[in-house]
Amino acid sequence: MNLRFLETFVWVARLKSFRLTAEKLFTTQASVSSRIAALEADLGVKLLLRDSRGVSLTPEGSRVLEYAERMLDTAQAMKQSLGAERTRVGRVRLGIMDTVIHTWMSALVAELTARYPQVEIELVADTALNLREHLHKGFVDVILQTDLLREECIRSLDLARYPMGWIVASGSALHREYADLAELARERILTFSRNSRPHQDVASLLQAAGAHRLRLNCVNSVSAITRLLRDGFGVAALPPALVASELARGELALLDGLLAPPSLELVASWQTGVELVEEVVGVCRQVLARYAQEAGERRIVLVQGSRA
Structure with missing residues (x-):
């Protein structure tokens, strides 16, 4: 439904004049008449009566006026809300x-x-x-x-x-099958900074799998971990989302068949x-x-x- 047509109808109902409405909206009486006719055709009812005494609402027009005013108020509130966002400082x-x-x-x-x-x-x-x-x-x-x-x-x-996984450099000596997490833990494991949640989760997981002499390398930079991975420095406990491009290009690989660290x-x-x-x-x-x-x-x- 065209909001401009609704606005025109509301002003005609308020001013009870096509001429005054045209002046208010900076348009012509012919344009006002055209908008009202289009709105009436869209709704399938007669909204206004015009005679020698002026303009009046039909019973259907009175009901439509209530809804039209609410719709225009809602549209104005929306514009003000969006405008408020842009003027925030x-x-x-x-x-x-x-x-x-x-x-x-x-x-x-x-x-x-x-x-x-x-x-x-x-x-x-x-x-x-x-x-x-x-x-x-x-x-x-x-x-x-x-x-x-x-x-x-x-x-x-x-x-x-973020789901986690065990990630290695493709084609490196580390890119192979492992019997279990205990065997994996014999390699250097790259993970996030010491005492972080991921570091603690990885350590607990590997210890529960029977690994006791962990070779955890804690790095607080994803970029650094990714570079070390590509250089074949170790196996990373990392969300695949962080190296999606490297995985897609085949530079890195996700190890299968092993219990992944907690998300x-x-x-x-x-x-x-x-x-x-x-x-x-x-x-x-x-x-x-x-x-x-x-x-x-x-x-x-x-x-x-x-x-x-």
């Missing part, structure tokens, strides 16, 4: 762990910049442990990391899971009471949902209820 400090940087951060920054062109988006890239400390100290407003935080003045939302959690945590923060978290959910749809569940799985 200020700064939002966003802390992001490396996993997000190498998957959907660029899309997130592009979306935030488009929605809030006058808001400064300050990015802090760090480990999940450090990001939580930054949030506690008030150095950042929102963080994307691995743990739910249940503390006063901080809210957390469980967003998604890497993705959690948004933020300081309450900070302007714009709740909106930014909502944008994060929307961008993440689009990324998850494109990447597929082998790369990332949304937590039930986190879909925006």
Whole structure:
């Protein structure tokens, strides 16, 4: 239904004149008549009566007027809301762990910049442990990391899971079959920074499989892990989503037949009471949902209820 035609009808009903409506809308009486006729044809009812005394509403026209006014009010509210986003000013400090940087951060920054062109988006890239400390100290407003935080003045939302896998350089000596995780653990294992959730999960998994002398190499940079992998330095416990391009090109390979490490959690945590923060978290959910749809569940799985 054409909102311009509805607007024309509302003004005719209010002013009770096609001439005054034409002046109000900076158009001609012929154009006003044409819009009303098109609206009546669309609805299949007569809306207005014109006689020597002026213009009046039919019973159907009175009912349509109520709906038309509501629809125009809703459209105006929507425009004001969108306009409010674009006139927002200020700064939002966003802390992001490396996993997000190498998957959907660029899309997130592009979306935030488009929605809030006058808001400064300050990015802090760090480990999940450090990001939580930054949030506690008030150095950042929102963080994307691995743990739910249940503390006063901080809210957390469980967003998604990155499935993990054992990844090696294709064609290297490490690219072979392993009887079990205990045998795999005899090789150098690359994982995330020490005492991080992935590091602890990998260590626990390998120890439970009977490996006691672990050769864990903790690296806090996905780029560094990827370079070490390509050079055949070790086996990485890593989400395949982080090296999707290298896997697609055949530079890296995912080992089959072994129990994978627990999935890497993705959690948004933020300081309450900070302007714009709740909106930014909502944008994060929307961008993440689009990324998850494109990447597929082998790369990332949304937590039930986190879909925006």
